[in-house]
Amino acid sequence: MIRVRRLLLVCASSVALLGAAGLPAFAQVAPSDPWPQASSDVPVDTAVRFGTLENGMRYAILRNATPPGQASLRLRIDAGSLMENEDQLGLAHFMEHMAFNGTTNIPENDLLRILERLGLAFGADTNAATGFDQTFYMLELPRTNDETVDTALRIMREQVSEALMAPDAIDEERGVIVGEERTRNTPQLRSLKAQLALLAPGQRIANRLPIGDLEVIRTAPRERFVAFYDAYYRPSRATMIAVGDFDVDVMEQKIRDAFASWEPRGPDGPEPDLGEVADREPETRILVEPGVQSNVQINFTRDPDLDPDSIAERRENTVVGLGLAVLNRRLGELARADDPPFIGAGASVDTLVDSLDLTSVSAAFNPGGLKRALETIEQETRRLAEFGVTAQELQREITDRRTALENAVNAAATRTTPALASGLLNATNADAVFTSPQTNLDLFNTTVESLTPEAVNAAVAQAFQGEGPLVLVVTPEPIEGGEAAVTGWLEASRAQPVTARAEEAALEWPYAEFGASTAPSDQRVIGEIETTVVTFPNGVRLTVKPTDFREEQILVSVRTGIGELGLPTDRPTAQLLAPLTFTQGGLGELTLDQLNRVLSGRIYSVGFGIEGDAYRLSGATRPQDLELQMEVLAAYLTDPGVRPAPFEQIKALFPQIVAQQSATPGGAFGLQAPGLLASGDARQGFPSAEAVAGFTNDQLKADVTAGLAQGPIEIVMVGDVTVEDAVAATASTFGALPPRSARPAPAPGAEVLRFPAGTPEPVRLTHTGPAEQALGYIAWPTTDAIADATEARQIAVLAAILELRITDRIREELAIAYSPNAGSSSSDVYRGYGSIFASAQTTPENQSVFFTEMDAIAASLRDTPVDEDELTRARAPMIERLRRAQAGNEYWLSQLSDAAGDANAVADIVGHVADLEAVTAADIQALAQRYLVADRAWRASVVSAGATE
Secondary structure, eight states: OOOOTTSSSOOOOOOOOOOOTTOOTTOOOOOSOOSGGGGOSSOOOTTSEEEEOTTSOEEEEEEOOSSTTOEEEEEEESOOGGGOOGGGTTHHHHHHHHTTSOBSSSOTTHHHHHHHHTTOOBTTTEEEEEOSSOEEEEEEESOOSHHHHHHHHHHHHHHHHOBOOOHHHHHHHHHHHHHHHHHHOOHHHHHHHHHHHHHOTTSGGGGOOTTOOHHHHHHOOHHHHHHHHHHHSSGGGEEEEEEESSOHHHHHHHHHHHHTTOOOSSOOOOOOOOOOOOOOOOEEEEEEOTTSOOEEEEEEEEOOOOOOOOHHHHHHHHHHHHHHHHHHHHHHHHHTSSSOSOSEEEEEEEEETTTEEEEEEEEEOOTTOHHHHHHHHHHHHHHHHHHOOOHHHHHHHHHHHHHHHHHHHHTGGGOOHHHHHHHHHHHHHTTOOOOOHHHHHHHHHHHHTTOOHHHHHHHHHHHTOSEEEEEEEEESSOOTTHHHHHHHHHHHHHTSOOOOOOOOOOOOOOOSOOSOOOOOSEEEEEGGGTEEEEEOTTSOEEEEEEOOSSTTOEEEEEEESOGGGGSOSSSOOGGGGHHHHTGGGOBSSOOHHHHHHHTTTOOOOOEEEEOSSOEEEEEEEOGGGHHHHHHHHHHHHHSBOOOHHHHHHHHHHHHHHHHHHHTSHHHHHHHHHHHHHTTTOTTTSOOOHHHHHTOOHHHHHHHHHHHHTSSOOEEEEEESOOHHHHHHHHHTTGGGSOOOOOOOOOOTTTTOOOOOOOOSSOEEEEESSOTTOEEEEEEEEOOOSSSOOHHHHHHHHHHHHHHHHHIIIIIIISOOOSOOEEEEEEOSSSTTOEEEEEEEEEOGGGHHHHHHHHHHHHHHHHHSOOOHHHHHHHHHHHHHHHHHHTTSHHHHHHHGGGTTTOTTHHHHHHTHHHHHHTOOHHHHHHHHHHHOOGGGOEEEEEEETTSOO
16 A cells, blocks of 8 residues: 555654673663665665664764755654553653753753754754654754764753653643643644544544643653653664764764763563554544534545565555546546535545554535535545546656656755755654665656556555545534435435546647747846846846756746735735636636646646735746746746636635634734734735625736736746756747836835834734633834845844743743744835734733733843843854755745845845844844834734633
């Protein structure tokens, strides 16, 4: 079967205890080679150095220099919530938190501060996660010098072997965990609980979600933490993964030096009994959950396939995967048709955490559409099982998969370090051999060399067998007739005969000609940033930056018109839906599905957005498909389809979108606050369901088409491209278009956004979720980043210091919120518009505490200069994040949009790091005094709609 063998996290077999003369009590002897490649015929990636220490700890080391001078570390513990006893529910995750709260040699609160001084930010660069059968700790190192690497390894060693778990520290952290549970208690999580209860009754996975039991979290004594830690945090269950720009021999020795002395404190914890897959009759279950997206699933369960990784297993996975790709494409086409039976649908085959094999076909639908959605996914699945895939469909999926694998081979030398580290972690989770892109391609080609539709059909038919069908309906409103009605609809659908799918007609690409190709009229080089600006006779301007960051990657941005500046300020318009529907509408001569079919096997993409001062089309491609990518973007600019089906689908879905967002404090804030923070400007607000109901696709098409037709065209191209190839691909597409009008002038008042007046008492906003959930938000007006970005960057440092303080006070000391945060925003379109802000999700009772503390923190920043250590801990991670970003194409694509025409843009780019490095404590205090003014602060509190004033 195609498998995600350990869907969330992994539980490997324990290493047997062996006694030996001279070994410490409970010492373990490592097997000769515990890595899966030792017993598999799948070729391992030989660039990785795999090893095992004498104490049983494994390591995998890979040198990679993308980005240069950086490294990613992952330390995996082969234990998660499945290993918990009934009186430990939630302690695997709680233990992850405690690993940051004091160790033998690192006092509480010092661990993160040490990392911050080295340029690692909590959350972004320093993080951890706990799942059903794995806990891992991660560090993203900005440098690979001895100080940074040695410190990082020392900290990780302390976390897994020397955690203090002091009783007072545990008590202080309980509120943080409770706050995390409160934050994560969403309709989606409650739906997952219902799904696991249906699929795995009596199995351990059904009641072992990592967040755990609140009673245990609030009351568990230290001894239970220690018992779990000693049983499962041990070298035989640990794997260190190190990827980055370093000498492998040196890194291997550093890992040995840091971890070789680690010895277990007690016997290995037992492997959990995961339970058996029960014999099941067909069953239907309905979960009514306000705020959730309406969804129906048809599930089949089987005993888990736990065969070891092998070429035969991978071949089987590939064959089933190709069959399901055909089904998913068919379902996608139905979702994009006129009057579609569902919003979206898909099928998958997985192994859930070694507990059961699952085949699932699901569909999201609008209220009232359950019967039709259920019938359609049932009949399309049966159509595939009875009549199989066509040769044409199979070849298309083979072509697309092969193209992606070939592209991965060509780009292998510039894979990013974090992605490789995550790949090694995932392979370790799955007890799978880590393979190179070339091996993946070779295995695929061998599999499909003589693959027939009949072989695919046989494999797919097996995937839709098992216990069930088990139908789960998740809906925000009751279903008339309940479960009996749903069961009846399913039985009636299964009695309906289905017919084979018709062959698709052949198509040709009709957008290869846009006029006569033109030579540039001007070309100049911006030496400071190694960028070339090319102007064509029709006014099109191309800015090109060749890079070697990622092989086989070229990013393209096309901007025109005036975007948001052309929208009315006093009312929402249909254009607000354009980012959700524009690309889905295809082209004038091709629907989106026809477009995908005719360009099968090519690498291209299309994105669309309405920015503050422009409409933006974007794409990502490779060198050999650059000309096609430019043709696709030019076609979307000049002949967009803007068909009504995607628009009507989003329009019908919109009430559910509003309901889903309204079900959590953060979502409700996202709906209600943007317009308020712009003093009611309709361009920033989220339209109401009533307003959207009045929109038409004709309005959207007319407005967007007119907006795209106005003003000069600005193109930015970054990546694995030469200037010559960029010019040629542009000359035959955008350069061949007729000259365009000058940039239209915005309407009076359109270039102004106003921050609202201060609110002494928080504005009351509401959500529809649990009553114990609330969100507090405070923001102070600042300035823009248009003429001079320096002050905006200084404000960003002030915001980073604000976040350090609210993390210390709101999370660590008071423990009233799980993840309070702060940030800043400075407009590059609207003069004078910007803010510095902070928020926290708390209980309603603690909202006043949050605002009181925020006022006190703001006052402290105004009254007292920050010390150099705090400034360093805030600023260093910002600088390192910036340097990391500058080694990527995405950063340059975003930065170069103004480089050709704005005299300040190049200086802003070049001087960004220097601006941050130059910020002083005096600057921070001056900014706090200027902007963190109490009576200018805008405050909002998001509480349950049922709460009393």
